[in-house]
Amino acid sequence: MKKTCIIYGSTTGTCENLANRIAEKLGINSNDVINVSNLKAEVISLYDNFILGTSTWGSGDLQDDWYDQGLKIFKNNDLKDKTIALFGCGDSASYGDTFCSGLFELYDTVKQSGATVIGSVDSDDYNFEASSAVINGEFVGLVLDEENESDKTEDRINKWIDEIKNKL
Numbered sequence: 001m002k003k004t005c006i007i008y009g010s011t012t013g014t015c016e017n018l019a020n021r022i023a024e025k026l027g028i029n030s031n032d033v034i035n036v037s038n039l040k041a042e043v044i045s046l047y048d049n050f051i052l053g054t055s056t057w058g059s060g061d062l063q064d065d066w067y068d069q070g071l072k073i074f075k076n077n078d079l080k081d082k083t084i085a086l087f088g089c090g091d092s093a094s095y096g097d098t099f100c101s102g103l104f105e106l107y108d109t110v111k112q113s114g115a116t117v118i119g120s121v122d123s124d125d126y127n128f129e130a131s132s133a134v135i136n137g138e139f140v141g142l143v144l145d146e147e148n149e150s151d152k153t154e155d156r157i158n159k160w161i162d163e164i165k166n167k168l
């Protein structure tokens, strides 16, 4: 695996916890797991791969801290040599019509900057009404619902890691 950094935005700690679980499974050092509120632009040149995570807030928005600097950093850099995988968390029971929708904004930003995005996930395995993060029946990354389906999280992470690990 080439040098990989995980960057997450998290308000109550759920996405942070998932970021740490993913890091541990991939053998990524905790120094390479960064809260987006501490992100510096220089970080982009230090890694080949990024795994970006966000929870969804408002009605389908990215987690707030992404809007301060993080999103701009990924918007303003050429990412054509970077491989990026995305993950998100949300609540499919209370916010079933915008389930993990915030993830789309990350996807759209890094795609427009030229990144290769890997790790889409079939949406059939989830119960929700609608999500902007679904394209052609697949979520643009791994989505997790710790509020309602935490029992599925371990399997979902393991399956996703199997899918992406040889591409990182």
Ligand SMILES: Cc1cc2nc3c(=O)[nH]c(=O)nc-3n(C[C@H](O)[C@H](O)[C@H](O)COP(=O)(O)O)c2cc1C
Pocket: 009, 010, 011, 012, 013, 014, 015, 016, 055, 056, 057, 058, 059, 060, 061, 063, 089, 090, 091, 092, 095, 098, 099, 100, 101, 146, 147
């Ligand atoms: C006010 C509010 C709005 C939310 N909006 C959404 C939403 O639109 N879509 C969704 O999937 N989850 C939504 N959620 C659920 C959170 O994304 C979920 O609780 C998540 O696990 C929080 O992760 P964090 O602690 O890492 O920020 C919302 C939660 C709150 C309290």
